[in-house]
Amino acid sequence: MELLLFNVFNGLIQGVFYALMALGLALILSLNSVINMAHGGFLVIGAYLAYTLQPYLGFWGALVAGPVLAGGIGLIVERVLIRPIYSRADPLYSLLLTFGLALIIEDMTRTIWGPQGLPLEIPDIINSPVSTEYFFITGYRLFVVGITAAAAIGLYLLMRYTLLGIRIRAGTRDLETTSALGVNIYKLRALNFGFGCMFAGLSGVLAAGILGLTPPMGNSLLMPSFVAIIIGGVGSLFGAVLGGLIIGVAAGITTTYYPAASEAVIYLMMLIVLVVRPRGLFGEEGLFE
Amino acid sequence: MTRVLSIGAIWLALVGLPWWLPLIGGYTALGSKILIYAIATMGLNIVLGFTGGLSFGQAAYFGLGAYGAGMTLKYLAPSTPLAILIGTLVGGIAATLLGPLVMRRRGIYFAMITIAIGQLFYFVMVRWNEVTGGEDGLAGFSRQDIHLGSLVIPLTATNYYYLVLICFTAAVAVMWALLQSPLGHTWVAIRENRRRMEFLGIRVERYVWAAFAVAGFITALAGTLNAMLFNFASPQDLHWILSGNFVIMIVLGGMRSFFGPLLGVIIFVVAQDYLSSVTGNWMTFIGIIFVLIVLLCPKGVLGLFARRTEAA
Numbered sequence: 001m002e003l004l005l006f007n008v009f010n011g012l013i014q015g016v017f018y019a020l021m022a023l024g025l026a027l028i029l030s031l032n033s034v035i036n037m038a039h040g041g042f043l044v045i046g047a048y049l050a051y052t053l054q055p056y057l058g059f060w061g062a063l064v065a066g067p068v069l070a071g072g073i074g075l076i077v078e079r080v081l082i083r084p085i086y087s088r089a090d091p092l093y094s095l096l097l098t099f100g101l102a103l104i105i106e107d108m109t110r111t112i113w114g115p116q117g118l119p120l121e122i123p124d125i126i127n128s129p130v131s132t133e134y135f136f137i138t139g140y141r142l143f144v145v146g147i148t149a150a151a152a153i154g155l156y157l158l159m160r161y162t163l164l165g166i167r168i169r170a171g172t173r174d175l176e177t178t179s180a181l182g183v184n185i186y187k188l189r190a191l192n193f194g195f196g197c198m199f200a201g202l203s204g205v206l207a208a209g210i211l212g213l214t215p216p217m218g219n220s221l222l223m224p225s226f227v228a229i230i231i232g233g234v235g236s237l238f239g240a241v242l243g244g245l246i247i248g249v250a251a252g253i254t255t256t257y258y259p260a261a262s263e264a265v266i267y268l269m270m271l272i273v274l275v276v277r278p279r280g281l282f283g284e285e286g287l288f289e
Numbered sequence: 290m291t292r293v294l295s296i297g298a299i300w301l302a303l304v305g306l307p308w309w310l311p312l313i314g315g316y317t318a319l320g321s322k323i324l325i326y327a328i329a330t331m332g333l334n335i336v337l338g339f340t341g342g343l344s345f346g347q348a349a350y351f352g353l354g355a356y357g358a359g360m361t362l363k364y365l366a367p368s369t370p371l372a373i374l375i376g377t378l379v380g381g382i383a384a385t386l387l388g389p390l391v392m393r394r395r396g397i398y399f400a401m402i403t404i405a406i407g408q409l410f411y412f413v414m415v416r417w418n419e420v421t422g423g424e425d426g427l428a429g430f431s432r433q434d435i436h437l438g439s440l441v442i443p444l445t446a447t448n449y450y451y452l453v454l455i456c457f458t459a460a461v462a463v464m465w466a467l468l469q470s471p472l473g474h475t476w477v478a479i480r481e482n483r484r485r486m487e488f489l490g491i492r493v494e495r496y497v498w499a500a501f502a503v504a505g506f507i508t509a510l511a512g513t514l515n516a517m518l519f520n521f522a523s524p525q526d527l528h529w530i531l532s533g534n535f536v537i538m539i540v541l542g543g544m545r546s547f548f549g550p551l552l553g554v555i556i557f558v559v560a561q562d563y564l565s566s567v568t569g570n571w572m573t574f575i576g577i578i579f580v581l582i583v584l585l586c587p588k589g590v591l592g593l594f595a596r597r598t599e600a601a
Contacts, residue, residue, distance in 0.1 A: 029397065033397065034397075035397050035400060035401055037533075081580065081584070084584060085583065085584070088587070091343065091396045091397040091400065092337075092343055092400075092536070092540070093583045093587055095343070095345065095397070095400055095536075096533070096536060096537055096540060096579055096582070096583050097579065097580055097583040097584070099533045099537075099579055100537075100575070100576040100577065100578070100579025100580045100583070101576065101579075101580065102576070103530075103572045103573070103575055103576035103579065104572070104573050104576035104577065104580075106572065107570055107572035107573040107576065108570075108573060111569075111570060111573075223404070223405060223408045223529070226401050226404060226405045227405050229401070230401065230402060230405060234398060234401075260416040260417065260418070261416065263412040263415075263416065264409060264412040264413055264416065267405060267406070267408055267409035267412065268409065270405055270406075270409075271390065271406070271409070274390045274402065275390065278390075278393065
């Protein structure tokens with residue numbers, strides 16, 4: 001029982017990373033119509049920049065700087081590489097472009113910081129276990145859940161109540177009309193892409209505190225985030241978060257009983273969802289069909 | 290007429306490859322690898338280029354073919370033709386069974402689902418240690434000499450190349466015949482205007498399914514040949530990185546053309562072989578190739594030539 005609880009909690013933490021990744025991916029997918037294969041790359045950029053800046057800024061500074069810089073680099077990438085190909089109707093090209101970027105970022109990370117894993121130091125205040133009985137519930141893990149919840153709620157409030165959020169949602173529905181109503185959709189899409197990359201960066205910094213830093217860490221989190229979106233439903237941010245948490249916990253439970261299947265199980269769940277409810281839990285009917 | 294001549298010339302060049310490739314610094318196995326990837330990408334191009342379905346997880350069926358062939362040789366029977374047959378069936382049937390899950394989707398959603406489904410097989414092969422060799426890959430099998438009655442053909446590197454060439458020729462003939470048939474014309478029509486085909490009463494989804502299944506069988510065939518080329522099946526054979534490489538090879542050559550993928554494969558495989566021998570950062574260069582192709586020559590090398598002749 002203790003083992004199950006341990007694994008469920010671990011799975012939940014893993015699911016939190018999937019959810020953060022999926023949230024950024026879903027933002028970019030819906031407004032920019034791009035499957036960002038380089039999303040794992042932005043996660044790695046955020047994590048490694050936080051690691052590099054930590055000696056100067058401290059943990060808290062790095063926690064902010066990593067995601068913000070990842071978002072900033074996302075803005076540049078969007079402006080230089082993605083914007084020229086929005087006009088191509090075939091989504092193949094953005095897929096290939098970001099795929100190439102993913103290869104470049106992973107390889108460059110390996111060259112700059114080395115292939116071996118690096119640890120991210122966490123302040124003692126949040127790193128001690130909060131309970132002696134449940135040793136695995138460290139302060140940091142609760143902190144990760146808290147930050148993620150705050151980020152998700154922040155995004156919800158932004159999308160729901162601010163002008164920017166309303167424009168993003170409108171653009172997702174009908175880009176042409178939004179543009180005709182006087183919204184600068186180029187700026188809007190750029191900002192949205194930057195936001196998405198910021199979420200990837202945040203996921204990277206938080207994950208680095210638990211899993212450590214390795215160059216392929218981003219790409220290994222990327223695929224489960226796709227699954228999170230498919231299970232949650234394309235077009236729904238809430239679905240992406242929920243999908244991430246569900247597959248994380250499912251993987252955790254499977255680890256207890258049949259560890260070898262802990263990765264395969266999330267893809268099996270995806271197949272079941274695709275058979276039973278093709279649009280996903282909260283997806284809109286007819287989108288991309 | 291020029292078409293027949295150029296195809297004849299290509300085929301003669303391929304037949305003579307074991308003689309001329311070493312002269313320019315290549316080796317026969319590189320030739321085999323190019324033909325194998327050409328089979329895989331031309332198969333994938335039936336979905337990608339001719340039907341317009343963004344299949345981004347094709348490596349799954351390539352890898353299933355590879356593991357199917359490897360396991361047949363290792364656990365079942367030491368026979369090369371049987372390994373090819375079983376491997377092809379395993380990958381092809383998997384694609385056929387999964388087809389209904391993807392056939393309704395379009396565009397990026399089609400891509401996302403095919404990638405994610407591919408990862409299922411990747412993790413099965415990586416984690417099913419006792420049978421598949423896990424992360425280290427499946428080794429401990431080797432291609433067997435072919436017995437034709439009393440005649441024994443030893444599968445040396447050169448002879449194996451010819452076996453691959455025979456499979457390549459057969460696969461090309463099948464795909465060519467399919468694309469010339471009403472089925473093939475329907476695929477192209479779906480790519481050009483899916484909605485109109487629906488209005489005409491065509492069951493578009495079934496045709497997409499058929500394209501996906503055919504592509505699965507042909508890619509799996511390539512996978513079986515790949516496994517026996519190296520006498521090894523690696524989890525990387527199923528990884529989405531390989532899927533992406535397949536797609537870029539097709540785009541590089543020209544996805545609207547039947548033989549475009551062959552050209553893309555030659556350029557890509559030679560470039561990869563060369564880059565990985567001169568720099569440790571070859572992944573970066575491959576990535577840059579991806580970005581440059583997308584930005585500068587989205588219609589591929591053949592597309593460049595087509596534009597020139599149109600202008601002239």
